[in-house]
Amino acid sequence: MDRRDCLKAGLGLSLLPLSNAMASNALPTRATVRPGDAGWPSQAQWDRLSEQVGGQLSTPISPFLADEATRAEALAQIKNPFYIGDQPALTQTSGYHGAWLSQPSAQVVAARNSADVVAAVNFAREHRLRLVVKGGGHSYHGTSCAPDSLLIWTRAMKQVELHDAFVPAGAPSGSAPLPAVSLGAGAMWIHAYDAVTTRAGRYVQGGGCTTVGVTGLVTGGGFGSFSKAHGTAAASLLEAEVVTADGQLRVVNAHQDPDLFWALKGGCGGSFGVVTRITLRTHALPDFFGGVSLKVQVADEASWQALVAHSLRFYRDALCNPHWGEQLRFDDERCLQVSMVFQGINEREAKEAWTPFLAWLGENPAYSIVEPLQVSALPAEHMWDAAFFRKYAPQFIARDTRAGSPSIHMLWKGDQGQVGWYLHGYASAWMPSKLLDDAQRDAAAKAICTAAAHMPVELHCNKGLFGAPKEALDATRNTAMHPAVLDAFALALIGNAGDPAYAGSGGVVNEKKAERGAQRVQASYDALRAVLPSAPTYVSECDFFQRDWQQAFWGPNYPRLLKAKRRYDPDGMFVIHHGIGT
Known part of the structure; x- marks a missing residue:
């Protein structure tokens, strides 16, 4: 029995009592008052x-x-x-x-x-x-x-403090100190990366989008471009300050309120209290970060399925390791788009990794390279250095266009399309490593092609930890996220959205278009489910209407999370959609 079979067997045994837990998963409903009600504050x-x-x-x-x-x-x-x-x-x-x-x-x-x-x-x-x-x-x-x-x-609470040798409160005497960074609840990842990487020459595992809040990403589990190397962001959490429903400010870690600390590592902090500060372990910085892009158009359906199958094989053999992350996109026009990043290798090594794939494409006239392979690397300390990108590669970033805005404010241009978007539909599922095996790869490729005919399918390879080093797997295993993440080679993402629809902005929701978009997302997801009899997923990027959400988000960890919820918020004061105990 190999490692994946052991994991499946363990999951099966641990899920036996889960159905009983689901039957009593909700806390008593807390009645709230609204403006105009008799109890509304004067x-x-x-x-x-x-x-x-x-x-x-x-x-x-x-x-x-x-x-x-x-x-x-x-x-x-x-x-x-x-x-x-x-x-x-x-x-x-x-x-x-x-x-x-x-x-x-x-x-x-x-x-x-x-x-x-x-x-x-x-x-x-x-x-x-x-x-x-x-x-x-x-x-x-x-x-x-x-x-x-x-x-x-908490927007104003964006303090950042670096630690050369951090020891959590209440740790036993002699505990080994670790390099770390403490961040206020309002900090964005650009604040973290600027302090830790640009100025201090280290790395903190965070999110890919620079404007995402640090606390929300960590407490939801948290993936970034290089998670395959370091595990989830929650796996690096050393300590948190949190205000619980009784109004108490608690400093929680593995030694103080360890059940609450564990729940904050992927159980969604909004279910348990208001996190005011977190401390994350930092890691050594590699010499280089870099990116790879490629776009391939396919002439016919048989060749399209063959390309998808070969892409999965190539990924398994060459890229499923700590060096690589980000996306392979299969769209509804039989087009493969590669947008990947790398770390810990140089530009030459990255190019060499892709040489066999290019050679394979060149053997078949059905494949047209629309955008040739581009590989670029930069010194790792400049990865989130706004001044560096403004000078050398302004085409990759968007800036904060307000007068007097902080000079560090930058985001990747590709993320700008998400700003203000109105989601028509969204779905995701972790892709288990068995789909890379020779016996199942063709079936996986067929399902991806069928799904992509309805709506493009993106495989975010950094959001599955199969191929990660033991330290990253062990640290992530000690979080509240669904254990399926440990054996997933990627998170499949399918989405459709329209322009901003804020009241007063002039944006109008086209209900028919939105409904069609939602239906296409569902059809694509259903096609992908042909090779996913169970489909655990990532709580922060999934369907609002996720079925069996307790199982899909947390699986065997849900009963333990519910126990923590009942202890720290017995009256259900903190309510979020599909949150623990709701």
Whole structure:
């Protein structure tokens, strides 16, 4: 029995009691009051909260519904994620068809520190208010968006502190110190990368999109371009500060409140409290980071399926290792698009890795190389160096176009299309390593081709840890994420979206188009399921209407997460869509 068979057997045994746990997975519903209800706080009570938080309480108003000058600026910046993130009334996704629309809360506390968060949590508990929390605001499920709620907005809490030798609180005497970085709940990944990589010459495992909030990504599990080398972002979590439903600020780690600490490593922090600060282990920086691009068009269906099968074989033999990450995209026009990154090897070695693939393409006239292989590398310390890219490669980045914006603000140009988008449909599934085996690869290729005929299928190779080193696997195994991630060679992503649909922005949802998009996503996902009898998936990038979501997101870890939820939030104060205990 090989390693994958052992993993499957272990999962099967551990899932036996899960159906019983699902039957009683929900906590008692906590009744909340809304504006106009008898229990809604009086103005005097709101004023007292405002005093407690130093005047940081206000009524959030969408800039698209404000005065003419403010609206004009908002329209000019509608594809600038730094601007969107600075608006307490907006979220980075403007909605999801049939599910939710971005709408502001009734009141917002712009928290500056943990004391402000404690005050807001206590106020919400005492007055039975719906409470939501927003840092980066990137949730596809709208978890930081709820009208008639009190919003705790952590945007201003973006402190970054580097540690040469960090030891978690309460650790036994003699515990080995580790290099680390501590980040406030409002920090974005560009803040982390600028401090850790550009200026300190180390690496922190984070997200690919620079404007995503650090805390939300980590507590949801967290993948970045180089996760195949270091595991998930949650796997690097050493300590967190979190305000729980009782208003207590806790410092949690493997030695203090270890059950809550484990739950924050992929169980979605919004289910358990308000995280105010996290500390992540940092890693040695390789000499180079780099990227590879290639686009291939195929003439006929048989050759298309053969190309997909060969791509899977090539990936298994040459790229399924810690050096490689990011995407292979199979679209509905029989086109393969490669957008991959590498680390720990140089440009020459990266080119050599792709030589056999190019030779194979050249043997068949059915394959046309539309965009030739391009390989480029750069010194790793410049990977998120905005000044470097503005000087040498401005075509790869987008900038914060506001006057006086911080010089470090940059995002990859390819991520700009996601800013403000209105999702029509979204689906994902981890692809188990057995699909790379000779016996199953053709069936996997056929399923991918059938799925791609409805909607392009992206294989995000960095979001599955098969091929990762033992240390990364062991660290990720000690998180709340579904164990299927350990044996997945990639996360298959299928999505469809339209333009921003914020109220007042002029964007109008075309319901028929949205419905068609949702149907195409579902048809593509259903076709892929032909080789996925069970389809665990990543909680942060999945269908809003995910079926069997407890099992799909957390599998055998769900009962343990539910136990932690009942201990730290027995009244169900923290509610998010498809959150623990909801």
